[in-house]
Amino acid sequence: MTDQPGGFNALLAAWTAGPMLSIGLTLGAFIVAQWLFARLRRPLWLPPVMIAALLLAAVVAASGLGFERYEAGARWLTVLLGPATVALGIPLYQQMHHIRALWRPIMVTLPLAASLAAFYALAIAWLMGAAPMVLASLAPKSVTAPIAMGITEELGGSVSLTLGGLLITGVLASLFVDWCARWLRITDDRIIGFALGLNGHAIGTARAFEISHTAGAFASLGMGLTGVFTALFLPLAFWMI
Amino acid sequence: MVVLRGFLVLVVFFLLGEAVRVLVGLPISGGVLGMVMATFTLMLRGRVTDELAAASQGLISVLVLLITPGVVGVFFIADQFAGHWTAVVVALVVGTLLSVFTTLLLMKKLTTEQARGDQHD
Numbered sequence: 001m002t003d004q005p006g007g008f009n010a011l012l013a014a015w016t017a018g019p020m021l022s023i024g025l026t027l028g029a030f031i032v033a034q035w036l037f038a039r040l041r042r043p044l045w046l047p048p049v050m051i052a053a054l055l056l057a058a059v060v061a062a063s064g065l066g067f068e069r070y071e072a073g074a075r076w077l078t079v080l081l082g083p084a085t086v087a088l089g090i091p092l093y094q095q096m097h098h099i100r101a102l103w104r105p106i107m108v109t110l111p112l113a114a115s116l117a118a119f120y121a122l123a124i125a126w127l128m129g130a131a132p133m134v135l136a137s138l139a140p141k142s143v144t145a146p147i148a149m150g151i152t153e154e155l156g157g158s159v160s161l162t163l164g165g166l167l168i169t170g171v172l173a174s175l176f177v178d179w180c181a182r183w184l185r186i187t188d189d190r191i192i193g194f195a196l197g198l199n200g201h202a203i204g205t206a207r208a209f210e211i212s213h214t215a216g217a218f219a220s221l222g223m224g225l226t227g228v229f230t231a232l233f234l235p236l237a238f239w240m241i
Numbered sequence: 242m243v244v245l246r247g248f249l250v251l252v253v254f255f256l257l258g259e260a261v262r263v264l265v266g267l268p269i270s271g272g273v274l275g276m277v278m279a280t281f282t283l284m285l286r287g288r289v290t291d292e293l294a295a296a297s298q299g300l301i302s303v304l305v306l307l308i309t310p311g312v313v314g315v316f317f318i319a320d321q322f323a324g325h326w327t328a329v330v331v332a333l334v335v336g337t338l339l340s341v342f343t344t345l346l347l348m349k350k351l352t353t354e355q356a357r358g359d360q361h362d
Contacts, residue, residue: 022310030306052309057316067317074310080300081307083251085272086258087297089279090289105351113344121336128328138332142340145308150270160314161329167312168333176341184342186349195344199337202304231273 012065021065022073029055042210044174047203050167085146092224095217102190106225113198114226117142118234137161139234141169144201147227154235170203177204189215197222247296254279 015021033052040046060070099106118139125138136157140148145166152162177195186192193215196204201223208219258275261267267274283289 026306026309030303030309049305049309049312052305053312053315056309056313060313061316067314071310071314074313077307078310082255082272082275083248084300084304084307085270086251086254086275086279087300089254089276090283090294090297091301092276093280093283093289094294096284102352102355104355105348108351109344109347113340113347116343117336117340120339121332124336125328125332128331130325130328130332134325134329138329141333141336145304145311147270147273149308149311150272154270158318159311160318163308163311164315165329165333167315168330169337172334172337173341176338177345180338180342180345184345184349186345188349188352191345191348191352194348195341198344199341228273228277231270 012063016065016069016073019073019076022070023076025056025059025070026052026074026077029053029059044178044207045171047167047171047206049203050171053167081146081149085150088144088146088224088227091220095221098190098217098221106194106221109194110198110222110225110229114142114229115233117199117226118230133157134161136238138165139238140230141165142173142199142201142226143230144223144227147231148201151231151234155238166201167203170200173200173204174207177207190218193218194222197224198226201226243292244296244299247290247292247294248300250293251275251279251296251300254282 029052030048032055033048036051037043037046037048056070059065060067118141121138121141122135125135130138133156136155137152137159138161139155139157140151140162143151143166145163148162148166149159152159173196177192177199181187181192181195189212192211193208196208196215197219198204199222200207200219205216205219205223209216254275255272256275257278258273259271261274261278262271
């Protein structure tokens with residue numbers, strides 16, 4: 001069956017000999033997801049990354065390709081997360097004047113809020129009896145993906161669970177910032193943007209850019225600072241425990 | 242060519258970050274260390290070249306593409322976490338609501354305080 005000329009399995013074997021099938025599928029899903037997201041009028045609860053992942057999961061499962069073979073090929077894309085993380089340092093530098101203008105509130109809020117973002121979720125999961133591996137995967141839930149993946153690997157968690165948690169957190173943060181800001185009567189785009197980036201990483205930042213340019217800039221700032229802070233202190237905190 | 246030169250800078254900073262991680266033995270990923278070093282280098286130089294800005298913008302704009310394969314994995318590890326899902330979902334929903342609320346409240350308090358302080362100065 002496997003070596004039958006012209007058979008589906010032979011074709012699948014040839015296509016998965018290199019990474020091109022995985023790369024093609026991922027690129028295709030990414031482009032279709034962007035298009036669908038625009039067609040659906042940019043729903044807060046369904047960001048493009050969720051659409052793309054759902055499409056890919058369906059294709060990978062239905063075609064018999066299997067996640068392992070897909071992932072082996074897709075690694076050619078994910079290695080770029082390394083330099084992509086470095087790239088986040090450039091907007092961080094470009095927004096340095098924003099930090100200077102509001103440095104006192106930012107410097108007090110950041111360590112507290114970034115620690116609490118991890119602590120609240122960890123405490124709740126721990127009280128509900130989650131395993132250490134689950135805790136390690138949830139710890140970087142508010143951190144932007146490339147940084148979070150690095151943290152989870154350091155802590156010995158599951159990268160896939162982290163990314164799932166990240167996705168849910170990003171979507172929830174966008175909704176909750178909307179509600180809480182209204183309830184607390186906050187209209188300052190700088191505060192709303194900062195909260196979106198700090199809690200909702202890239203998904204929250206994308207949402208902030210829809211509100212205003214200032215909100216977007218502060219979201220990038222919140223996302224970058226939370227990423228650096230959490231990456232520096234979370235592994236050290238885990239080390240000590 | 243221009244974007245490639247910027248990309249080379251990013252790759253070099255990533256490799257430097259990895260070098261620090263391994264040599265110093267820090268539990269922080271090489272990408273994060275590279276990012277911190279890149280930011281500090283730019284602060285010292287006081288400007289960012291067009292090629293570096295172009296390369297970083299390009300990579301950041303496809304960030305979603307790069308994280309998608311990892312997210313796909315979520316759908317294939319579901320059984321691995323059977324029994325943990327309630328804890329995970331409750332922790333994420335309640336934890337995120339609490340931390341969003343804390344962030345907004347802190348920032349509101351502190352910025353009003355700062356505005357009041359500035360008036361006194």
